Amino acid sequence: MPDLIETAPHIAGAAPDAVFFPRSDGSRVPYAVFSSQEIYDLEQERIFRGPTWSFLGLEAEIPEPGDFKSTYIGDTPVVMTRAADGELAAWVNRCAHRGAVVCRRKYGNATAHTCVYHQWAYDPKGNLTSVPFRRGQKDKPGMPPDFDLASNGLRQLRVESYRGLVFATFSDSVGPVAEYLGAEMGPYVDRIFHKPVVYLGCTRQFAKSNWKLYFENVKDPYHASLLHLFHTTFNIFRAGMEANVIPDATHGLHSIILAAKNNEQTSDAYKEQKIRSFDENFSLKDPSILEIRQEYAELTTNHIQSIFPQLVIQQIHNTLVARQVLPKGPDSFELVFHFFGYADDDEEMRAMRIKQANLVGPAGYISMEDTEATELVQRGTIRDAALSSVIDMGLSAADRRDTLITETLIRKFWIGYQTLMRL
Amino acid sequence: MPDLIETAPHIAGAAPDAVFFPRSDGSRVPYAVFSSQEIYDLEQERIFRGPTWSFLGLEAEIPEPGDFKSTYIGDTPVVMTRAADGELAAWVNRCAHRGAVVCRRKYGNATAHTCVYHQWAYDPKGNLTSVPFRRGQKDKPGMPPDFDLASNGLRQLRVESYRGLVFATFSDSVGPVAEYLGAEMGPYVDRIFHKPVVYLGCTRQFAKSNWKLYFENVKDPYHASLLHLFHTTFNIFRAGMEANVIPDATHGLHSIILAAKNNEQTSDAYKEQKIRSFDENFSLKDPSILEIRQEYAELTTNHIQSIFPQLVIQQIHNTLVARQVLPKGPDSFELVFHFFGYADDDEEMRAMRIKQANLVGPAGYISMEDTEATELVQRGTIRDAALSSVIDMGLSAADRRDTLITETLIRKFWIGYQTLMRL
Amino acid sequence: MPDLIETAPHIAGAAPDAVFFPRSDGSRVPYAVFSSQEIYDLEQERIFRGPTWSFLGLEAEIPEPGDFKSTYIGDTPVVMTRAADGELAAWVNRCAHRGAVVCRRKYGNATAHTCVYHQWAYDPKGNLTSVPFRRGQKDKPGMPPDFDLASNGLRQLRVESYRGLVFATFSDSVGPVAEYLGAEMGPYVDRIFHKPVVYLGCTRQFAKSNWKLYFENVKDPYHASLLHLFHTTFNIFRAGMEANVIPDATHGLHSIILAAKNNEQTSDAYKEQKIRSFDENFSLKDPSILEIRQEYAELTTNHIQSIFPQLVIQQIHNTLVARQVLPKGPDSFELVFHFFGYADDDEEMRAMRIKQANLVGPAGYISMEDTEATELVQRGTIRDAALSSVIDMGLSAADRRDTLITETLIRKFWIGYQTLMRL
Amino acid sequence: MDKLLMLRLELAALQDRYISVLDNDRLEEWPTLFVEDCLYEIIPKENYDRGLPAPVIHCDNRRMMEDRVLSLRNANIFAEHTYRHMVSGLELLDVTDGAAGMTSNYLVISTNNEGTSTIYQAGRYIDRVVLTPDGWRYKSKRVVYDTLRVATLLATPI
Amino acid sequence: MDKLLMLRLELAALQDRYISVLDNDRLEEWPTLFVEDCLYEIIPKENYDRGLPAPVIHCDNRRMMEDRVLSLRNANIFAEHTYRHMVSGLELLDVTDGAAGMTSNYLVISTNNEGTSTIYQAGRYIDRVVLTPDGWRYKSKRVVYDTLRVATLLATPI
């Protein structure tokens, strides 16, 4: 089984004793999972090289034959390519000869990928096509006679595109992406990717916190109106909005949060809570940033959908983003915002998507606080690996899907995580 | 017992085998104690969360109700506050909900401390006072009915002020501060803190060496005239001064070094030693920096008193400092110089204290070398964890208190350290 | 045995289980050896403090009595000196008192080395000559009566100069340098060091990769014309050159690669290989950089000789360098290029050596790619400690010495490495 | 004397004032260095080089800049920090009466409230300036940053 | 032509010379850039902002600066290092005949004798200069540093 072959022995099977979940309902998470190197290494094996599909990028990033993009699955360097026949492929970016990174550029177009060290050359699908002096030179020998190009290619991965989203896996056993997404998530992915998209570029954030804290964050509607004060300061969003909060039924690792406008009474609701964030005095000099043009059946202002372990699909007003989450050690991760629009956008709509980019990303009016929050948790918990968080909001009605005041998705996430990690 | 609850399991009880003290008299210290991560983690548990009192700051830093200051005990973030009722309090800076750092500022005044993530609010004593949407919203549930604010506060610590010095501890068992200081140290603390002080600000040094090397340094009168050449170059201080070198009798972890002027013969003493540092040619163009105005019964030029594990009280000429020692990993620590004066200082005296600040701190004429020295030891010993230092000066008359040419305080320190660490 | 005494117990004997060599012929190397901290620590003990001679520098760097230079054996700070009597000496740069680095300068001249902390003074051979207040002061005691200067010196190392190359070792058992070099290597060292040299200065590269990847690199003639495209782009060097590729017969850890000009047919040879690097269009506007003045019996353009574990002797055209390889952790090393010439160089020859310095070093036309390549391997292999490289080139005629298209020296290296490391 | 050199000096003074305003907590003054109808954009070099539009901040008029300041002062949550900008390598690109294009390098060092300073961002300013009754003002300022990985978040403008 | 621009140029030259003196081992020249009755102070931003006086270095006349140089050359022990100052963002604050106030950003990169360069300190100069027969000299220079955690120690002035 490739998964095992690819795994470092000092990791395999090592179930860190540092980690104990005091409850089975996902409501108590030992802080060790956010800082332990052993846990992190185990995640690389059991999650990122396990029975999951990792998001690599958009097909729209590599439209032409030969196009490629360098990225990661977990922290393993991986390249996604479009072969001459138009097929998608992905392989581990490590030369079969002596292990050098083969593809040294972030993106580009190439009919062959040649390792600079000794120029072993691979095709876009990762097959080894030539080895300099393989047959030696004149009477001088080259590679052994039995050396077989076919069995010395790059480590090739299973790849699938789901409506233009490119996923790859190390696993031979996991089912197709549609099945992996499951019955609850599929329709919402389809909602956003119902027609061809164009890639508008990406922005990156590097957060000094564990990658799972970001998954907690995007599964946490409770924080939205409390941490992101832009909402309330400028009257954009309310906890009282019509909500739809849906976990994945298979393993609970995916989820979606939908919110639709509905302003009645909510400022009173806030006043009751005496919440600091409430303020009626401010207004924007240029409110155009908050306009919304209806593009879908329901007029949702927010669609936040996490597809474990590397993807978050987002629609906020008219800005569309596929967020990729890349772990970089127990205490940091990179977040890549892939902005896109639809191929048939008119100029005005395209301009609107760019303008609304101000709402999200590293300087996003309603997103910049998220990495700040995950870092606060990292710093607050690092010395206390044995203590646990308290994740009880909405616990008594765990199955209600019509409220944003809940941590139910986070609890489901941790239950799924324990299963996958065998903790 | 809170101490244990607060401790990560992979640390608890783990007595690193890397460390062996070849002698029982504290004169041979294995270099492993300066670089081992295991030892460091164990120190956090057995020393900083053990039966000790850690110095947090001066009451004068937080005079008003609501005033607070963020600091550390060991490497655990802790906040010290003055509550509405004027009482002092301290708590671990980690939200009871999902672990975020609650107080994000270094100092300020606040009637409530609200975590930014979900706005759980705490009072200055660390009690949880409100949880947004605790009772849900309309028919939608919030926290479980049995959720109890009182049992979800911040981790509160025992706090005591001793004459304006604020100490805190994780321990339930350690006695009051006066008892912890002990009969030898108390009078010398009283000497400096015999009347109200005012806070003059702080300066910070970050040293790339183990925190205990700094404790060795402040317990080492032997180095004073040999490392700090300013003394001798400009004729300020002599090893031949009248000295008072006193260890704490309870566990040997505290100590004081007092020096009083007395110039006879000492330059001859130096010439005998052929010590590089001796030089009669230099003189200061502005010697005002070295004036001294008598403020205490004895005219001491130096009062260096270490109160384990986080405090060094210093009087040098007329400059007064409470130094806080904060470990930041096995190989680094932060040193915070809290400058202060007396409330009744006249202008001239205040100006003198500021001018004499040139003597100490990161650029101090007679202190800048200390962190340089501790870093030289760190670099010199890192690869040789199993080797030991040779701490024999004055060994044959370990109880003499009238000489600066001794390492007796260091030996006592290591004996106390072994006991506390159970090594 | 000093070697053992100098070794940290948590390392001694620990044979990391992370490492398994699937074949005995050195053709499969587990990537763990490039990233494991345990392996790295073990190397410090078994290689750098084991039965090997480490290159410290050139005698020409310290021509006068009292001259010294600070350097390393592995990552242990070591100082090489020339004593008053003209003899060479070397000692570990760690004070016998409390472990401070004694010598704080990179090079200089000193009749005594005095530790700044308490001014213990050592002579250039590392003997302790004085301890301030050793006999105390007046009636006050100093060091114990039985304190013996002779037994408290710095850790002194065996030192030998071989034709101006200074080597040192922690080992009492390893034979003299001439024996260590062995019958195959000696003559080639003699070739370069057949007359007095002068030191022309050094340049340094810091590479984020394991030090052994650099040894693979200098034992790898296969990469020369494939990675370093300057050769082929400007028609300087060809894989078809007359080659001499010789491993050390004792343990296989040393080696030499010699190449001599010979242009026939080789461009055709390249065309056959369809090698990207071949190009006939470019020519230098100032080809003087590629002139060569014959200085030795054979007109070799390249002499690359690795003397394990810290030296690579290089002659490329008329530029002469002793490269020192200094490990700085599992994932980085420093490479120091010691440039030299001969004492009897005429002005023109000296100018030529300086001009040809453009060929090597951090910006060397035909060397800058080497550290790039080793870093690509480090990044490509870090997550896959259990996988192995494929080192098969020329395997079927492992003993041929007349071809550059071979990895035989690398295989020999790994066999020797396993023996020395007991893996 | 050389008019270009004088212009250079005037525009260097504008750049210096620009960074001084940002580094010394005078955010409200920041939009006043632009004309009303302006462009202020922060965009990663990887997008700029590929002709892709996705920005980090994109203001197509001065009011949007004022809104940004309002939000930073009253709504957004971020860690206390201090910027120090360095600018160098000023080149005038095209000069006409009362208008000019210029480019320069910048470096932003950020210090957190623990007192640790790090490289926050390096990049390039691509500016158009116009002469107004109040002196030179930015018509457009494109901030093209090399440091693609934004550390934690970007609050204070560059 | 614009007198202010010329003054700017002269003071920029003073700042440049100031850092060149410190970075190229001409410490003895450092006090000569001040008038006899001067103030030179290095103070952390956290104290400066709170109005607290505790400094790292505080010289209230030029002789104290000369003493500092004497001590660095002959008494104090510190690791060999090389500074490189960068200054930018010069703003003139108030200008009268023969006197001016100004502020600017600075960055100090320090390189140890292993050859590793790190950010040593970032901060702000707040200066008063006066015109003397020898040209512009510092009447006061307050060095307000952001990098509160001083790495190891501070020997060479900023």
Added chain:
Amino acid sequence: MDKLLMLRLELAALQDRYISVLDNDRLEEWPTLFVEDCLYEIIPKENYDRGLPAPVIHCDNRRMMEDRVLSLRNANIFAEHTYRHMVSGLELLDVTDGAAGMTSNYLVISTNNEGTSTIYQAGRYIDRVVLTPDGWRYKSKRVVYDTLRVATLLATPI
């Protein structure tokens, strides 16, 4: 007005253009800032201070500089990166008609293609410039770097 100040301004413009050429991928323009018979050298401070000649790059005429550009563009292999130079502390050393010596500090921040920026090199330029029909050009430029440990390799000139 002060001719020295004007000269300073002209030479600052030359330095600014020099780094802009290197930082914005206009390598081919780099040799054109030198006269044909010139010296360009990059040398570590440890060698410079000891009077040892070993360089990292040593070009004793402009053609060698053109060869370096040709090789970087067509032969050498190195990771994609972006430099940002900062120069500061310009001092004129000796000025004659049509020629001058000067020194200044430089800092090079390098960003890799992951988007991480690091201090690549700090050091000092020691230049001789001459006035040519095309304006000021370098007769010699010695780059004396403090950062003795060159990170990985040095491809793009400093």
